[in-house]
Every structure is written in C-alpha cells, then in structure tokens.
Amino acid sequence: MKVVLDTKTHTCTVTREASDPKYRDGGWGNAESRLLYHVQQELKKQGHDIIKKRMWKDGHLMDDLQQYLRTRNAKSKRPHVYVWDTEWAISSSADEFNTNGTVTFKVETNVFNEPPKDEDGMIICPKCQTRSFEEKVEPAGDRTGLYCANCGKWIKWITKV
Numbered sequence: 524m525k526v527v528l529d530t531k532t533h534t535c536t537v538t539r540e541a542s543d544p545k546y547r548d549g550g551w552g553n554a555e556s557r558l559l560y561h562v563q564q565e566l567k568k569q570g571h572d573i574i575k576k577r578m579w580k581d582g583h584l585m586d587d588l589q590q591y592l593r594t595r596n597a598k599s600k601r602p603h604v605y606v607w608d609t610e611w612a613i614s615s616s617a618d619e620f621n622t623n624g625t626v627t628f629k630v631e632t633n634v635f636n637e638p639p640k641d642e643d644g645m646i647i648c649p650k651c652q653t654r655s656f657e658e659k660v661e662p663a664g665d666r667t668g669l670y671c672a673n674c675g676k677w678i679k680w681i682t683k684v
C-alpha cells in the first residue's frame with residue numbers, strides 16, 4: 524500500500540497496491556485493526572515513531588473499540604499526529620479500502636499541545652504568528668516563562684523550580 528501523510532491538508536491517504544490483501548474480519552483482530560496495523564508499519568518505514576491504540580484508553584470520547592495511530596510521545600520526531608477514521612461509526616475504512624482501493628484518514632497535528640513551529644523549527648506564537656519572544660519571571664518568582672513579545676501570550680515554561 525501507498526501511505527501519504529500530509530499535515531497541511533490533515534489527511535492520511537492510503538492507496539491499495541497489487542500486492543495488498545483485502546482486509547476482512549476474522550483471523551487475528553478485525554479488518555479495521557489490521558488495516559491500521561499495516562498503515563502503521565508504512566508510517567514507521569517513513570520514519571514516524573507511531574503506535575496503535577484504542578482511543579478511549581487515551582481519554583478520547585470514542586466507542587471503546589475504535590483504534591487510532593498516534594505519535595508515541597512528545598519526545599518523538601515531529602510531526603506529532605493522531606491518524607483516525609472520522610466515519611468509524613458509519614462505515615468501515617477496511618471496506619472502503621477493499622472496494623475503492625483508497626481510504627483517507629483524518630490527521631490531527633501538534634497533538635501534545637506544544638507551541639507550533641515553522642519549517643526551520645522556530646517557535647511561532649499560536650495567537651498572532653509573531654516569532655519574537657521574551658522571558659518573564661512569574662510574579663510568584665518561582666518559574667520563568669516564554670511569552671510572545673507582541674501579544675503577550677504565554678508560550679511555555681522555560682524553567683521550573
């Protein structure tokens with residue numbers, strides 16, 4: 524299969540290739556789960572540090588069977604993503620893949636709630652897109668934060684005492 528993860532359009536498109544099996548229930552796990560497993564393996568080959576989990580175990584309000592792919596943790600190489608089927612309750616992504624030869628998953632980016640960065644890895648203010656920041660010690664004096672120099676939005680803690 525060909526897997527294209529695009530963080531700009533927030534899509535992960537999976538296209539069948541001649542060597543791909545049809546994904547059906549039975550054997551180990553259900554068809555969806557196996558399809559996701561193979562998408563996971565492809566993304567790993569592309570350098571993503573990605574795991575497959577049940578969404579409810581991560582606290583998402585989803586049917587307890589729905590699974591998704593997720594970047595392992597905040598220390599993993601970027602982008603930090605969730606890859607999931609928005610129509611899980613309505614139609615099976617495995618059926619769609621089997622029938623149409625392609626299926627598109629939704630991609631959520633920046634999932635560990637860190638400030639966004641530009642292509643050079645520089646932090647961008649999520650509120651006003653400014654790239655200049657200042658450090659300020661919190662009034663209580665116990666920690667230093669990074670704040671947007673333009674709009675004053677808190678970006679992240681630099682030191683914790």
Ligand SMILES: [Zn+2]
Pocket residue numbers: 648649650651652653671672673674675676
């Ligand atoms: Zn700002």
